[in-house]
Amino acid sequence: ATTMAMAMPSAASSHAEAHLMPGIETSRDLFGVVRGACSRCSAQRCVKYVKHTNEYHVKAAPGAGDGRVATHAHNDASLQNCSRCGCAAAEHEVDINADARARGNDLFEAARFDEAIVAYTRAISAYAGDAKSYSNRAACYLKRVP
Numbered sequence: 001a002t003t004m005a006m007a008m009p010s011a012a013s014s015h016a017e018a019h020l021m022p023g024i025e026t027s028r029d030l031f032g033v034v035r036g037a038c039s040r041c042s043a044q045r046c047v048k049y050v051k052h053t054n055e056y057h058v059k060a061a062p063g064a065g066d067g068r069v070a071t072h073a074h075n076d077a078s079l080q081n082c083s084r085c086g087c088a089a090a091e092h093e094v095d096i097n098a099d100a101r102a103r104g105n106d107l108f109e110a111a112r113f114d115e116a117i118v119a120y121t122r123a124i125s126a127y128a129g130d131a132k133s134y135s136n137r138a139a140c141y142l143k144r145v146p
Contacts, residue, residue, distance in 0.1 A: 016106040024053050027098065029089035030080050034102050036095035038087050046085035049092040055083060097126035101133050104140075113140040 019028035027034050027049050035049030056079065080089040104119030120137035123130055 034099035035092035
């Protein structure tokens with residue numbers, strides 16, 4: 001008889017998926033892309049994509065336990081909509097700087113320092129005044145194995 005052990009998520013994967021954990025507010029969409037201002041709304045209404053992750057973890061729809069067919073929450077396209085303005089994530093521009101820095105953070109956590117350096121450099125290229133990316137990139141250089 002063959003038994004399959006369930007793989008436990010590593011610290012790196014749990015860090016990369018932290019934007020999916022219930023009870024937080026994030027600027028990452030469901031796929032982990034950091035989003036910025038909404039192109040559909042006026043700039044004053046929604047300057048940054050915001051998602052309340054509790055919206056990803058909804059209870060079963062009414063009728064789910066009484067034999068009637070209920071729509072599964074993950075089949076609802078509006079699940080990705082911004083919690084602030086209600087527009088789709090795709091209506092929000094990708095914040096290249098913040099997205100690259102977040103990817104670098106994920107790679108750093110996974111001890112993939114050379115790739116993280118590339119991501120932080122991309123973030124710096126998008127916004128040269130980003131002190132966090134300079135600092136994080138320097139930490140990668142210090143952590144690299146010679």
